[in-house]
Amino acid sequence: MKNIFALAAILFTLNSLAQPYALGEDKYIKEFYNISLSEQQAYKWLDHLCNEIGPRPAGSLNAEQAVSWAEEELKKLDLDSVWLQEVDVPHWVRGTETAKVKEFVKEYELAVTALGGSVGTPADGIFAEVVEVTSFDDLEKLGEDKIKGKIVFYNIPMDPTNISTGFSYGQAGRQRWAGAMEASKFGAVAVLTRSLTLKPDNYPHTGSMSYGDAKVKIPAAALGIQSADFLHEKLQQNKGLKIELVLGCRSLERTTSYNVIGEIKGSEKPEEVVVVGGHLDSWDLGTGAQDDGAGSVQSMEVLYLFKKMNYKPKRTHRVVLFMNEEFGLDGAKAYAQYTKDNNINHVIALESDGGSGTPRGFSIDANMATVEAIREYKPLLSPFGLHEYTKGGSGADINQLKSENTILIGYRPDNQRYFDYHHAYTDRFEIINARELELGAAGMAALLYLLDKYEMKPIH
Numbered sequence: 001m002k003n004i005f006a007l008a009a010i011l012f013t014l015n016s017l018a019q020p021y022a023l024g025e026d027k028y029i030k031e032f033y034n035i036s037l038s039e040q041q042a043y044k045w046l047d048h049l050c051n052e053i054g055p056r057p058a059g060s061l062n063a064e065q066a067v068s069w070a071e072e073e074l075k076k077l078d079l080d081s082v083w084l085q086e087v088d089v090p091h092w093v094r095g096t097e098t099a100k101v102k103e104f105v106k107e108y109e110l111a112v113t114a115l116g117g118s119v120g121t122p123a124d125g126i127f128a129e130v131v132e133v134t135s136f137d138d139l140e141k142l143g144e145d146k147i148k149g150k151i152v153f154y155n156i157p158m159d160p161t162n163i164s165t166g167f168s169y170g171q172a173g174r175q176r177w178a179g180a181m182e183a184s185k186f187g188a189v190a191v192l193t194r195s196l197t198l199k200p201d202n203y204p205h206t207g208s209m210s211y212g213d214a215k216v217k218i219p220a221a222a223l224g225i226q227s228a229d230f231l232h233e234k235l236q237q238n239k240g241l242k243i244e245l246v247l248g249c250r251s252l253e254r255t256t257s258y259n260v261i262g263e264i265k266g267s268e269k270p271e272e273v274v275v276v277g278g279h280l281d282s283w284d285l286g287t288g289a290q291d292d293g294a295g296s297v298q299s300m301e302v303l304y305l306f307k308k309m310n311y312k313p314k315r316t317h318r319v320v321l322f323m324n325e326e327f328g329l330d331g332a333k334a335y336a337q338y339t340k341d342n343n344i345n346h347v348i349a350l351e352s353d354g355g356s357g358t359p360r361g362f363s364i365d366a367n368m369a370t371v372e373a374i375r376e377y378k379p380l381l382s383p384f385g386l387h388e389y390t391k392g393g394s395g396a397d398i399n400q401l402k403s404e405n406t407i408l409i410g411y412r413p414d415n416q417r418y419f420d421y422h423h424a425y426t427d428r429f430e431i432i433n434a435r436e437l438e439l440g441a442a443g444m445a446a447l448l449y450l451l452d453k454y455e456m457k458p459i460h
């Protein structure tokens, strides 16, 4: 018995040391890039999605147009099937929004935008004193005495010293998603939060927020960071400063929307499914070019490239364009439920929702053995800028598919500019570089091609 184990160990070692792909693969993979860089199919799709359809908040008419458009475009690819999956989504609308500092006879306008899901103010607004905090501890220290009846201004900047902007976003993010909930417990009448961005312009950045267990729902809005700095300065001179805040946002009835799904059936293992996706919805201020129009069209292009190269995958490859990632992950949850109900075996899921920057690599949510196995493709992919194969998170939508049997992968472009535009008016087609976008699409196709052709089993 001992010998058999020893032999197995040797074979395993040899196998893992051997080059995990055949000679000539570099040329084949280059062809994915040749097609994407010369045809720019993803870029053309994104132009249409942003400029002809526009912003796509869940529940909006634009979101429905985007669903129909994506379904039509996928049908043109001659896939084995294309279908829509029903998703129940919220429908929140913005309305007018203003914030004015009123100081004696003077008035100063601030750049403001409601956070997604916020209740509105009365039609004639809220007029109240402002109290600034730079942490949640500050809030506790001030207590009900100093907060009741006032507008809490969270002025917590993203840390510029982290190399990962996503990390800084996570650190500063609580003011946006929990600021209103926490301030309302001390009797605040509204909250203003510093926008989650590192770009020193004055476009306010929206994003989802939650009232959690709050008994009273108070309006919540973000300030552009120049406006936040201005307000901070003003408060140094005049502690009793008042603001008039008008937010016309409100929630309408929930409505039905859809995930858009298309697939190529696997030639050898059709019951094993590989998902590639992004989210089709976006915030309403810009046109959702990088978040996540980019990931949607890159995912569509993966199947486009497989068809174009006449590659017939062994496993079923399915593009899923999720609805409403931004405001509750409804599409992702509906898809995960459908997966469970139908016992679908997802072996790999890859999401692109990190923007459209220049490619860096992939973040892999699996055990170290899997991460190391994927790293063996690095010599083939690093000439295309895909150097990083880290163990970590993947994407919010596919995270709903997390299980023992599924390798989750997030495509990782460079993120230095991502939060400059994230959830703001400036997230528009003009900020997209066609080559960066296309390199991403080809890189995603190349990785999935390698994982399919060389049959890497999920190692968990």
Ligand SMILES: [Zn+2]
Binding pocket: 279, 291, 292, 325, 353
């Ligand atoms: Zn996104």
